[in-house]
Amino acid sequence: MALRTIRTMGDPVLEKRAKEVTEMTERLKTLIGDMLETMYEENGVGLAAPQVGVLKRIVVIDVSEERNEPHVLINPVITETEGEQTGYEGCLSVPGKVGMVTRPERVVCRALDENMQEVTLEGTELLGRAIAHELDHLEGRLYVSLVEGELVDADSTEPDEEEVEE
Ligand code: NI
Numbered sequence: 001m002a003l004r005t006i007r008t009m010g011d012p013v014l015e016k017r018a019k020e021v022t023e024m025t026e027r028l029k030t031l032i033g034d035m036l037e038t039m040y041e042e043n044g045v046g047l048a049a050p051q052v053g054v055l056k057r058i059v060v061i062d063v064s065e066e067r068n069e070p071h072v073l074i075n076p077v078i079t080e081t082e083g084e085q086t087g088y089e090g091c092l093s094v095p096g097k098v099g100m101v102t103r104p105e106r107v108v109c110r111a112l113d114e115n116m117q118e119v120t121l122e123g124t125e126l127l128g129r130a131i132a133h134e135l136d137h138l139e140g141r142l143y144v145s146l147v148e149g150e151l152v153d154a155d156s157t158e159p160d161e162e163e164v165e166e
Helices: 026-041 125-138
Strands: 046-048 058-061 071-082 085-089 097-103 106-112 118-124 148-153
Touching: 026 046, 026 058, 046 125, 058 125, 071 118, 071 125, 085 125, 097 125, 106 125, 118 125
Parallel strands: none
Antiparallel strands: 046 058, 058 071, 071 106, 085 097, 097 148, 106 118
């Protein structure tokens, strides 16, 4: 496995729609391993393939404190949402910044896992936010287009306010 370079805002790859995965290949297995390694290295809670320059519908997410609950979602589709949550959100592709974003409180998502088996992932709070954020990346949409007010420096927010890098 290897670390991949994270593309940052302004890179056109972040604004394109990613393509469906039709079969699992050695190359994609390597990509998924690298995405997990890169997400953990950067202390992110999620990473989408376009963020490392690959226009495939693959995301990885881990919102656990222990960093030991990875979710791999291939061709993910949100099937259900409920409620709202508003809070600071960040993105590894927009380093050093956060912004206030409203997302569903609860999100249910259907996808394939790394073995191309169907999985359902349900998330509330941070996991719900992460699913919604990462799936937006697959549409070429960055959270900055959803921010209420201005982007602010990540270190200017109160330490007890929730902020996450995805
Ligand atoms: Ni992001």
